[in-house]
Amino acid sequence: MSATLHTPGMPGAGWLSGPALRWVAAGLVVFNGFFPALWILLTSLKSEAELVRKPLQYFPDKLTLANYLQAFTDQPLGLYLANSAAVALASTALSLLVSAMAAYAIARLNLRWRQTALTCIVASSMFPLVTLLVPIFETMRSLGLLNTYTALVLPYTVLNLPVCTLVLVSFFQSIPRDLENAAMIDGCTRLGALVRIVVPLAAPGVFTAGILAFVNAWDEFLLALSLNASAQMRTVPVGIALYQGEYSFPWPVISAALIVAIVPMAVLIALFQERVVGGLTQGGLKG
Amino acid sequence: QATTATKLRVFSGGQNQRPDLVRKLLDQYQARNPGVTVEIETGGATSELQRQYLSTVLNAKDSAIDIYMIDIVNPAQYFGAGWLEPLDAYVGPAAEVFKPYLPVYAQSNVVDGKVAALPAFADAMFLYYRKDLLEKHKLPEPKTWDELAATARKVQAAEAAAGNANLQGLSLQGAPIEGAVCTFLLPYWGQGKEFNDAAGKLTLDKPAAVKGLSTWLGMVDQGVVKKNVAEVRTPDTVNEFKAGQVLFAINWGFAWDRFKDDADSQVKGKVGVLPLPAMAGGRSATCVGGWQWAVSAFSKHKAEAAKLVKHLASPESSKMLAVEGSLLPTYQRIYTDADVVRQAPWFNDAAAVVVAGKSRPMSRDYGQVSDILRTTTSAVLARTKTPTEGVDEIENRLRRLMR
Amino acid sequence: MTPVPRPSLLERLRDPSERLLGALLLAPTFALLALIVAYPIGKLVWNSLFDLRLSGGGVPKFIGLENYQLVFTDPDFWNATKNTLLITVVTVPGALLVGLGLALLANLPFKRRWPVRLALLLPWALPLSFAGLIFAWFFHTEYGIVNDVLQRLGLADRTDPTMWLLKPGWALAAVCLTIIWKTSSFMALILLAGLQMIPKSLYEAAEVDGATPWQQFWQVTLPMLMPSIVVALIFRTITALQTFDIPYTMTRGGPGQATQTLAMLIHAHTIDYLDMGYGSALAVCLFVLSLVVSAVYLRQVGRQAA
Amino acid sequence: MAEVLLRQVRKSYDGRTPVLHGIDLEVRHGEFTVFVGPSGCGKSTLLRSIAGLETIDSGEICIGGRPVQHLPPRLRDIAMVFQDYALYPHKTLFENMAFGLRLRKTPEAEIQRRVGEAADLLKITHLLQRKPAALSGGQRQRVAIGRAIVRQPQVFLFDEPLSNLDAQLRQEMRSEIKRLHQRLGATIIYVTHDQVEAMTLADRIAVLRGGHVMQYDRPQQIYHQPAADFVAGFIGSPPMNLADVARVPGATPALDFGGLAWPVPAALQPALAAAPAAARLRLGVRPEHLHLQRSQADDIAWPGTLQLLEPLGAETLATVRIGQAELVARVPASFEAAPGTALQLHVQPAQLHLFDADSGHAWHATPSSNPHAES
């Protein structure tokens, strides 16, 4: 940005465009986003005794990584992380596959009921998950899927269908139809054109939808708690909730575990934040 | 030949139920019974989380788990729901089986005259106190709650004068967790009242309940109990006591080891254990906890499972848990067993407490009963309701529940 | 002219008609929806007509609409409905305002955008259950940073600290605040995307027309952002009606039932009390509430578009 | 033989409003046919129906004698160049051009050869490893054409291929396409709404309007003998002046521009006679046929006032009001006058056209020689 007297085109914030004010703005946003994470980071470096010291002590006397060690030994945090990653990745992949197919049909095919289909898909997000918990549990049980990755992957996929489909529909719509037509004239079948041309071009949209789906799946708590309660299959949010025992509430250890669980997401987001925002922009996320 | 390839699956609670020791017992069993392999599954760390998990699994009639370790409050409920296999056919009639156990466990594990489960280990609420402080201020051990309050105020005043203003008189659990059910029951029972009769029918004495709750509030007003008691959970009590900030503390048996052994404990060697005080004119009563072994009604290997349960609930196993894990025995005689007493001398005192213990209401809707009691108790302790309002509410809710 | 044979069956299968292709592509989606949504809903409605309490020995007893009768006379239901609506009414506009502020700030032309973007996205990526845990810790009477900061600033009494999570009003406020913090992030994300889609030339036209930055905000930014705002609001409202994780981890619905939401009540009855019939009836009521609210929204939106 | 034959091709998108009303056309082998017409007239629909990208409701489409209306695009042996180029953004130019060949399992050496030749022809050899995003508009256009060429199809279809280019580039590419056609001798169907492109490129032009073919003929024919006022008003830059005129009742035939009556010269009288007495009439005259000076003895002279002068450099367009009508004349670049100046416009009677104002039908001295005009 060149130094400007006034910033034309700055959305209603010309008065915020001075460098000093911009720093304030950035500070506000950054503080808002980071302070909880920062606080638990500090907590995770304290001993339990420091925690209940009064008045409150912000910085630990001496940094200790013991809590991190304990986070991994108290509970199999590594296993939880692996479970979470497996479930989140699998359900993300499945959501993308299924919703890409649906989104393509809705965005491109000349179907009379495509609006209805989209409405159905989106409407499915209106049903509170907690209410469906028991029937879903029974379904999974009768399919013999309890305490398997599949038990979570399927519901998470459905959970993510609406948002993935919406994002992908607008992405597919933004890809010129003529590209597909060109491929069909070049010798592709319709599905061939979809696979060879449309999908590679929708990659940014697929990516955005993928991140949204991944975060949702990574974060889910209730189903994970109920469907995969066995120690081998627990995901991170459930695992961390279980650090608090009947007789203990080891905040510093929980904090350490929280940090360990947050860091992968933060890294993921930091790496791809432009894609998330840009993807939403490009996808238009229209209703 | 059925035993040659039997695989059993045991749900053994959370970390606090010491799956490591359970594993040892199972290994023993496997060694003695070739052909049987047993796997362990652990669940939620708190009794609520475990209940949540178990009820989803059992409600779904899941046959994957054969044996469950369940909280003392659950046999009635689970058995009533048809989730547990009656064990009479495998271990004999209830009247026989429960003779060697502490009486309270016969009460909770026999439902409709049938053996619903066998006790694994016991637990109870104790009054922990700072021996050193009472000695320093030359005060006797309190017998009633009023005495306790008076003692506490004296010590607090003296300590505050000496610069230790943060000392709490009494720490108890007011957060809406299972412990708060006991917080409600202790002063109620302490007046000699019963919450339910032998048939399980509720017999709530409202004035006594109001009085019980008011006792706590009175202690808050006197500064004996801290203002945010409704936020205090079991571990808070432990931590604060460990940090030397508490004079008297009500807590489960496990806390003893924590005070005694934890590296960061400031109170090593300064702790004493007492039976819970009574209300003036009443008698001491404590809240009994503990865990039981039960066989799933949906198990495909009920006989083998029952056999294993018999082993797990044997005196031998109980002693092993007591020696290696300081877990309170369910057999009266083990409290005086030489090996045990050598390992945990305080069991001598504890025996009396546990024997005098009461079990919480044995209802088929225990989940909801517990919820009603603890949320209301917590709300009263947070002073969002008066004790009278709270007790009215408890009565109304319970009546709704009994529809 | 030589007659040309029509393409072989195989060839024709490679070129399915639009309708067949559409059906094939949509099939997995609807299979999943049927399995995970439609069937459970049916099951739920069916269950709501039975007495499934465990005290019945696990034998279902058909009782018609009796469960619903019970629901409407249940003070807990009305209390939870009130709390749910209150949380919705407070946190939806709250998150919108905060989200809009964040989006506007984040849309400023920073040289280095990633710290801002990351800060914007972090609360969104944080699991709800974590947020509840963390903020419960923040609001702790003794060890919470909220009271500590207030005391350090001299805004609160050190000897009589506010018991945030123990007073019904404060507890609800704390829960709402946490929800707003957590959800404003995704709000901001949608709005930021909306902001970036506003053509720059509109601002230039407004500037040439004589609009000050403030006027540009009201006359260009806000109206142009309207579609994004509506999307965000609908989305947020639906999730607000389903509020569970944060009050569950923060207050367990307490003190008393002061922060219990409908979703929590349903959870309590189905999972904790194993009263599937009654819980299902409650769940059906929450559906109906969600449907009514969404319908009202959609009509409102339809009217705006017209 | 790669002729394209359309017989009674009908199409509607929604099943109700027809977009093509039974099109009959015959494109001969090697012929360059241009579909021209205003936006929405159905040009693209027709072209895409030929390509197989749209299914037609009824009728027949034959390519090289083979009915293809039931075949998917890839089996029709055509190539198409799209308006926005439709290059695959994720493939290099080479792969863009080779894609069709690869799908047909052409040997690698053959692919290399054919793509190389096409690239040479289009002078894009040095760009082959780039991706489309790194190209200018004109270069992308070339690649799009190259992609069509390498396939060596029976028929080339172009849908407004130049409309996204700027004026200068458009002109250049236009010549290039024309030369390409001369070199390849291929059958080409080309859609545009730019009548200059149509005139300069086509062997034959089909003028479309509202899903009907208005005229299908050689460019000169279309220019000089438009079958309808619509065609006259569409072709030519600036297009033919069209002005409503009224018959003046009286002994000598006369017409009136609205306040300005003039006797009908002998050359126009047969056409006038062909029109029914009740018909409302429209007069057409091309701007280059209107002169400021009398050039021949039998010129008609219309007095008017100058409204607007638009200098183009080589010449100037003068808008002149005559009676109620405004006529544009091409006048020499040297002409200068202030708006409002009175002047006379001269025209050879033979250069006048007469149309039915209602149907648009042209009235000729001889019975109509134009089978396509709609009545």
Added chain:
Amino acid sequence: MAEVLLRQVRKSYDGRTPVLHGIDLEVRHGEFTVFVGPSGCGKSTLLRSIAGLETIDSGEICIGGRPVQHLPPRLRDIAMVFQDYALYPHKTLFENMAFGLRLRKTPEAEIQRRVGEAADLLKITHLLQRKPAALSGGQRQRVAIGRAIVRQPQVFLFDEPLSNLDAQLRQEMRSEIKRLHQRLGATIIYVTHDQVEAMTLADRIAVLRGGHVMQYDRPQQIYHQPAADFVAGFIGSPPMNLADVARVPGATPALDFGGLAWPVPAALQPALAAAPAAARLRLGVRPEHLHLQRSQADDIAWPGTLQLLEPLGAETLATVRIGQAELVARVPASFEAAPGTALQLHVQPAQLHLFDADSGHAWHATPSSNPHAES
């Protein structure tokens, strides 16, 4: 008095590459000035600098005698019409047009009157209650102009206002803008890359290239006396033919098209003399000055072969190869010949232009009269 004065206006976006290299221009009150030039030459940047939408690095901008370079757009008393119209999609047309007035707290009655008048003028009165989405491109363009008009600013700025319209509509709107200017007598600065628009609309044209003004003059002047080969090649449709020529060493001055040498006629000799002997030369001649027949005695005649014929209806463009050069000639529509035919092109020596092939500078008989050309 609403003249616009630019003095040494410099601008760069990134602080390194200058986009405007010190522009000097003077737009007189009521004058219609067009900035024309190829894409990326800085036209929009210059216009937006005048509007205040871009800050300039140095130099002065005066509107009506007042330096405005430090004022925000709203204080410069200008109105601007954007390429994409930039209508507020959420406001009705009336509110779109009234917005500027409302911001200035104009009384309601006055707003009604002014918007009504502008709408009448632009014939959009019946649309006033619609929103922009419900309009066609041409209608949107009118609204954008209307929004500028109601404000009654000192200066109107147009940035390629017609480039999103189709050819016919563009032609219509072009005349309308010209008439509007005649009626309002306003100062207008208009950016386009379409040289036809520039020629027909402008009182004066500024031809820009790479941030420099190449020539700023009346359209006829620009057309007939281009100061540089770039201007000559940019203006005119088709543009001036430019061909590199070499001096043929020898007694009589002669030039060579590469394989075809010809003696330099007397009329061209002074210009040739003005060019340094070492300069590489480029010859320029407009297509309309190339004839198939000799018209005057002193015509030069170049033999060549016909490459391409592009009939436009009223006339035909013939591309003819002469030596190494390809020249386009405008020939009568009646001319027909096959590519490859040999023919002669005749030209009046006075119609030839000579440029420096390196700098682009035009060589005139008299010392250069063009201060803007860069060397």
